[in-house]
Amino acid sequence: MPSRSAKVCVWGIPTTDAAAQTSGGVNPTLRTALPILMVLLAIMVIWYLAAVWMNAPWVRDQAARADTVLTTGDLIRQTPSLDRPVLPAPHQVAMGLWDGIAGQKVTTKRSLVWHAWVTLSATLAGFAIGSLAGILLAVGITHNRAMDLSVMPWAVASQTVPILAIAPMVIVVFASMGVTGLMPKAVIAAWLSLFPVLVGMVKGLRTPDAMQLDPMRSWSASAAQVFWRLRLPSAMPYLFASLKVAVAAALVGTIVGELPAGATAGLGARLLSGSYYGQTIQIWSALFMAAGLAAVLVVVITAVERVTLRRMGLAR
Amino acid sequence: MPEPVISAQGIDLTFQTADGPVHALKDVNLTIDRGDFVSFIGPSGCGKTTFLRTIAALETPTGGRISINGQAPDEARRARAYGYVFQAxxxxxxxxxxxxxxxxxxxxxxxxxxxxxxxxxxxxxxxxxxxxxxxxxxxxxxxxxxxxxxxxxxxxADILLMDEPFGALDEIVRDRLNRALLGLWAKTRKTIAFVTHSIPEAVYLSTKIVVMSPRPGRITRVIDSPLPRHRPLEIRDTPEFIDIAQQVREGLRLGHSYD
Known part of the structure; x- marks a missing residue:
């Protein structure tokens, strides 16, 4: 039996153990976290160097005016802690974020949470409208030849119009009709999130091949039965992939919608007022808040995706 | 008294493709009686799958008449006359x-x-x-x-149409499923039309073997099997079995299938 036991060692569990040991027995969480931490560290180093380099002219200028001699040590000490730096240092942004989130009452305009909520509500409304419209149009396109030929070119054309050009017009047109606040921003967000969902769903609804369609035909299934029992389930993985793109696009659309016409609420307005008054720390805080918001939205959709696909038996 | 369930007269089917017309079926005449187990055998492209799909109203013939239980194929489909087992x-x-x-x-x-x-x-x-x-x-x-x-x-459904259902399986599994299929056929008394590439499979299963040849797809020979309905696996070593297999091979040669 020696050959048999040797086989077990080569193909069986002991080999996996050996493989784990050769990599030093590092615990798996740390092994995946380490590369991420290294990248983060590198970004921090580069960021601090950039902050010193970019803020140096102002510090030197100040020193020259005050007729003081500036040592390299002074330069490195002063550049990352200016009030209105060209590039704020990471710890300044972190403090700005912390102050905006935890240091203010959430109901006031000084709170980043309040601004984030203004942006989020418009994003979610636009995302819902855009995704629903995308799904409905995709269903029409896959079931109606006239729609297939006519809708897609318009959808593509709509996306070639720069959003920065269209956003102020949408805001102005809505304002002239007396509609302000959430709705105009949601329309811009919907405009951006419609396209990825439309393209993804058209692709998804057309995935079933002859192998899957022939049984349906042999049972004389109606178009509605084929849609609910074959096309829609086949499209689910595509739907979730496009929803992730769409939700990020909706957030961008909302922020762009908050830039023009002197809006005072939302992360976009925060970005704009920051740049008016040279509050770079405020700009960067709002920027990171927006990035965090986008990350949370994508994570939520990923979670819904995982649960749905597992329930459908598609996740293994 | 044989009772015909599927009857095809002068079936022609030409596919229009980018490379010109493809003559998939030419003048196919066949009657399948109730309770028959009919195998279709022939090389790739001989139209055996196409003929099965024509019976199932998944393809429409360009000429000829086909009837299932006295109905047109699409009426028969709506009347749930058949179950179809696909290759995959x-x-x-x-x-x-x-x-x-x-x-x-x-x-x-x-x-x-x-x-x-x-x-x-x-x-x-x-x-x-x-x-x-x-x-x-x-x-x-x-x-x-x-x-x-x-x-x-x-x-x-009373009719079972099977398109190379065991084509992708290994021989051991195939033997098992063939035996199970015969058991099923005996138990349910269904009429079965079965497409295959394998001569032993066709001979082992069928009461009637239809040999087809390509370009254009047509029937070259119909062999009625004298084997009893009850068939243990050992029947494959009997002289009768070998004789029918020989006839099938001859039929394939007649259609230039080995050229």
Whole structure:
């Protein structure tokens, strides 16, 4: 039996153990976290160097005016802690974020949470409208030849119009009709999130091949039965992939919608007022808040995706 | 007294393709009686699958007449005259085995209770009881193909059309399923039309073997098998069996299938 036991060692569990040991027995969480931490560290180093380099002219200028001699040590000490730096240092942004989130009452305009909520509500409304419209149009396109030929070119054309050009017009047109606040921003967000969902769903609804369609035909299934029992389930993985793109696009659309016409609420307005008054720390805080918001939205959709696909038996 | 269920007269079918017309079937005449087990054998491109699809109204012939139980193919389909087993199992990955088998029943409007009862019955028939809650990817290829046979049997059509159902399986599994299929045929008294590439499979299973040849797809010979309906696997070593296999091979040679 020696050959048999040797086989077990080569193909069986002991080999996996050996493989784990050769990599030093590092615990798996740390092994995946380490590369991420290294990248983060590198970004921090580069960021601090950039902050010193970019803020140096102002510090030197100040020193020259005050007729003081500036040592390299002074330069490195002063550049990352200016009030209105060209590039704020990471710890300044972190403090700005912390102050905006935890240091203010959430109901006031000084709170980043309040601004984030203004942006989020418009994003979610636009995302819902855009995704629903995308799904409905995709269903029409896959079931109606006239729609297939006519809708897609318009959808593509709509996306070639720069959003920065269209956003102020949408805001102005809505304002002239007396509609302000959430709705105009949601329309811009919907405009951006419609396209990825439309393209993804058209692709998804057309995935079933002859192998899957022939049984349906042999049972004389109606178009509605084929849609609910074959096309829609086949499209689910595509739907979730496009929803992730769409939700990020909706957030961008909302922020762009908050830039023009002197809006005072939302992360976009925060970005704009920051740049008016040279509050770079405020700009960067709002920027990171927006990035965090986008990350949370994508994570939520990923979670819904995982649960749905597992329930459908598609996740293994 | 033989009672014809499928009868085809002068069937022609030409596909219009980018490379010009392809003559898939030419003047195909055939009668299949109730309770027959008919195999179609021939090289690739001889039209055996196309003919089966024509019976099922999945293709429309460009000439000739075909009738199933005295009806046109699409009427027969709506009357649920046949179950079709395809080359690939074609199970939907988001449905369990039971869910897949219940799918035609849902489409045909069976009640929930009747669906459950029928699913249990056909699962038992193909020896998959206990696997109803599994997803297709959790089953082997042979088990998936058995599930797809169960799906075709679930609504209890009198005719079973099978397009190379065991083509992708190894010989050991194939032997097992062939024997199971004969058992099923004896138990249910269905009429079966079966497409295959394998001469032993065709001879072992059939009461009638239809030999076809390509370009254009046509029937070169129809062989009636004298073997009894009850067939143990050992029947494959008898002189009668070898004699029929010889006739099939001759028929294939007649159609220049070996050129």
């Amino acid at each position: 199992p074609g199970l939907y990955p988001w449905r369990t085995i039971s869910g897949n088998i219940a799918l035609p029943l849902e489409i045909m409007g069976f009640s929930r209770a009747e669906r459950a009862e029928r699913v249990a019955r056909v699962l038992d028939l193909v020896e998959l009881s206990g696997f109803g809650g599994k997803y297709p990817w959790q089953l082997s290829g042979g088990m998936q193909q058995r599930a797809s046979i169960a799906r075709a049997l679930s609504f209890d």
